[in-house]
Structures are given as structure tokens and as C-alpha cells.
Amino acid sequence: MADVFVFEDSGSGGRRRFVGLAVALAVVAGAGLLWWVGRAPGAAIKYSCVYVGGGSAAEREAQDDYCERRAVDAARRGAAPDWAPTDPRAEQLDRALEQALCRFDGGRVDCLGATSGQRRKADGADVELIRRTMIGAGFPDPVVRLTGRKDPAPDGAVAFATLVNNPLNPAETACLVGYAKAAEHPEQNLVGKLPGGRCLEK
Helix, strand or coil: CCCEEEEEECCCCCEEEEEEEEEEEECCCCCCCEEEEECCCCCCCEEEEEEECCCCHHHHHHHHHHHHHHHHHHHHCCCCCCCCHCCHHHHHHHHHHHHHHEEEEEEEEEECCCEECCCCCCHHHHHHHHHHHHHCCCCCCCCCEEECCCCCCCCEEEEEEEEEECCEEEEEEEEEEECCCCCCCCCEECCCHHHHHCCCCC
């Protein structure tokens, strides 16, 4: 079953209030997903987390934490640029990271030295591998680090980001932000910038 959790973040001291719970139709087991609800200026951050499949209480808590991080991060960013959906660089980085981090053996995918169901936290060697891969793929100044509390990435992963410009208007920029985690395919998207023009919080 997919449990749909809806939370509200008051924006004060990180306080959250549980708002509602619904049960969706049964679907194929997989990872938790994020449904962004929205936020009016000065109002509470509202979002819902859809968890597909089971998992332990600790795993569900980690999914909840990751969903909240993504929602808070998204609320702070400017709008994604209109050229982002057709920009090829997210796919370009995806191919480079997949080639560097993942191995395919029949139906099994091994990423960062682990397959589905295995647990391994990323380490400094993974950070350096991803940094080298991004530079080699044409992103010369990436931010790459083990996931911190303000990063839109799950615990035990490597968060990464880099500033990219509009090929038709170099003065217009956006952020390519993502993460890599053992046993999972890397994920990245072109999104708006944080206040001050940053791609990840300090």
C-alpha cells in the first residue's frame, strides 16, 4: 500500500504539525516520492509525502526526513528557468554518473558498490569520484559533499550541485542539483537558485 502523509511546516524553529493521512491504491514497491503542494509568501510550507511499499520504522522516518528536506529546499528556491525542460545537461550528467558509479549485470544494478537491498553509506572516496566525474563531464566547479542537514538529499548519500547558464543567454543561470546513493541510480534536476545565487546551502 502507499501511505500518503501530509505535513505542514510552520517555518518557525523547524516545527512540523501532522495534518492528515490517506491510504492510496496498491502499487509496485519502490522509493518514497515527493508531491509539492505549494507555499504563499510568508505562509506555511505545505507538502505531502507518498511512500510506496513497506519498510521498517527507521526507514520510514528517513523517508519522511528526506521529503521534508526537499520541500523546505524547494520553497526557498526561485522558479526553475523556462529553458530547463529542454536543456540536455541534466541528461549529460546522468549518463556520466551512471557510467562512473553503476554496473549492470543482467537485471541487477550495482551503484556505488551496492545493489538493491544492501546498505552502505557514502564516504570521502565517493565524494572525490563524483567530483572528478562531474569535472570530466564538463562541469568545472561543482559542490560535492556528504549529505548535510540542509541538503535536498537522503542521509548516507553524496549531494552535488553546479551552476549552469542558459546557452542562449549566459547571464541567466540555474542550478543542476542532485545526489548519488549506494544501490540507487543517481538523481539530478535543473532547478532555480537559492537566495544569494547559491545552489546548495552552506
